[in-house]
Amino acid sequence: MALVLNEEQQLLKESVKDFLDNKAPVSALRKLRDENISDYDDTLWSEMIEMGLTSLTINEEFGGLEFGYVALGQVLEQTGRNLSVSPMISTVLMSTTFINVLGNVFQKNKYLPEIAKGNIKICLAHQETSHFNIKDINTKLKVDGDSYVLNGEKHFVIDAGISDYIIVLAKFETESNYIGVILRSNSDGIKINISRLLDDRKVGDITFKNVKIEKESVIEINDFKLLERVFDISSIGLSCEMLGVSLEAFDKTLAYLKDRQQFGVTIGTFQALQHRAAKMFIELELCKSVVIKGLKAIDSDLSNLNEIASLAKAKLGRTIKLITNEAIQMHGGIGMTDDIDIGFYIKRARVLQQTLGDYNYHLTRYAEISGY
């Protein structure tokens, strides 16, 4: 398991970089925000589908490319660098992984080819309070004749407003086992309330009131470890985006240090700034290592994926905070203005930090896994 990309993955990384640099730079996010007409750019999404980006982690038998998570990670790193807005996280990372890991053959056949073709978007509704915690689920499924009804509330559902389907993490009313329920987002009894986030993206609060559920829509989860695997994979995917955000914020800051003149010299000559820049560089090198390790661990099915995932999300959480803070500080006054892009990076960073558990959550989880 060498911690380097193969040629195919390297090529994908480069072509996605060229594509997003062109089609979805930060100015595109700025435009989405200022015009406030749609949540994402549909033309961009169509081109991403055409490039095969929705089918990277789907097996060939379900119409996918079967390139694996190392490949998906390279795409997410680039969407992080450019702050590109698309349904990649909700549909391709989280929901596809949920179905890949937990779905039965019927469900895989029904949804995966449609995701691969780009015909549907799916969001994953799991969180019920202000913090990520899959151990505390109060959304319940009740038997109702031949079918079921679903009741509960979900928060912070990424892309809830644009998805065709919702996967809901729930429990049977009488059992402690977890289940997933996949349903159309326009089903009767569903109310979605959309909010704009700090990073100008949209999430939804969803209420389920006596929503009728067919038996075939229930995804049974017999092993809690497999449910954890879904979120571990997703955490590693988010870490890739966080790496991209951090790398780009650092590159922009470094360029500024080489350009900005004060006291008659370039501010990059000051050792007070040089040493901080060098430390950020070192932290980023460590981040690259844990991210590639995580991606390879998913594709090679390593048994300690939970440990690696928490290490990755914790490390990236701490580093992205350091780097975006330093980015603002080193840019000085101009960094506080909306005129330049650096502010978009700290805003995206804080949302990514909270999504699926922050530094504190994952470091605590790591300690638990380690037996202390």
Add this chain to the structure above:
Amino acid sequence: MSENNKDDFRIKTRKWLEKNCPMSMRGKTDDIKELFWGGENTSFTSEDQKKWFEAMYHKGWIAPQWEQKYGGGGLSILENKILLQEMSRLKCKQPLISFGISMLGPALLKFGNENQKDKYLNEITNGKIRWAQGYSEPNAGSDLAGLQCKAEDKGDHYLINGSKIWTSYGDMGDWIFCLVRTDFEVKKQMGISFLLIDMKSEGVMTRAIKLISGKSPFTETFFDNVKVPKENLVGELNKGWTIAKYLLTHERQMIGGMGGDDEKFNPREIALESFDLKDGILPNPILRNELSEYEMDDKIFSMTIERAIDEAKAGNESGAASSLFKYYGTELNQQRMELIMSLTGSSELIMDSEKNKNGYIAAKFLRSKGNTIEGGTSEVQLNIISKNILGLPTK
């Protein structure tokens, strides 16, 4: 190397080691001073140690990757890696600890002439000559290129006057490789030469330096009108700085990697020995946090070493990596020793009890403070990164 050849080499190596490595030469080493260092001032401490050294020497595995004519084994990178893996699997002790192998050897192989390679490399591998390093001076620490120990051209020899400091085990060395000033008129980096000096020469004297840990692994070395034959110059006159930088890269990697895999100093094990868990959790939440934070960084640092090796194999080597590893590895080691001192409380503050090997951990803790100074301070490493990798301007 095909997979078949690889497996074949591994099996042969394993069998050979199992047969030739005496049981007493396997297992943990408490103090590297117990190992065989070679040279005229040291002898074998046991018959097994002698047997083990000689077996490895005849196999060519004292310096496995050097050519056979220099007493090496001519192994490829991959074969060497397999050998190291098999040695660590059996917990074989190193047959010879030598700055000749880790530092002077690589410099001679790259910059030395044929005569020098023939003469000195063989005496390193056969354990006859123990080398010391003469780089730093009392007034040339971080500013190493400012060194003043001078070598004057006297026709058929150089005349050396000055002193060196932080010579590891200088009192035990037979020869010393030194950076000396051969030109005072030019930019400081351009007037340095790399010289090999016999420590038995008239005018060489050493004095032990006592450290805060109570130990004396270093000496100061004085040169008073010492005559050195001209053939002992390595590389070109006034081009010694290039060799020095090359060797410092090796040294940094060595220091950066120190102590990382020492099972005895595993903070998690020490934590679990020192405290009873409450509901499976360490009772002190701040210590628990410190421990998990240390482990996070330690594990990810190991992954970074793993990645650097894989990148190098794939041909994507980055020259600046050694500064990164030196900086992070030593900072991490200090953090680990601080954590262990917290976890062990008052028990490791006692210095005269057999129970804790007379303050063994406290001595290690104190010694670790030197890690971020020797081989280029942490601040110097950050300077190198900011200049050479990040391209930040100096003026």
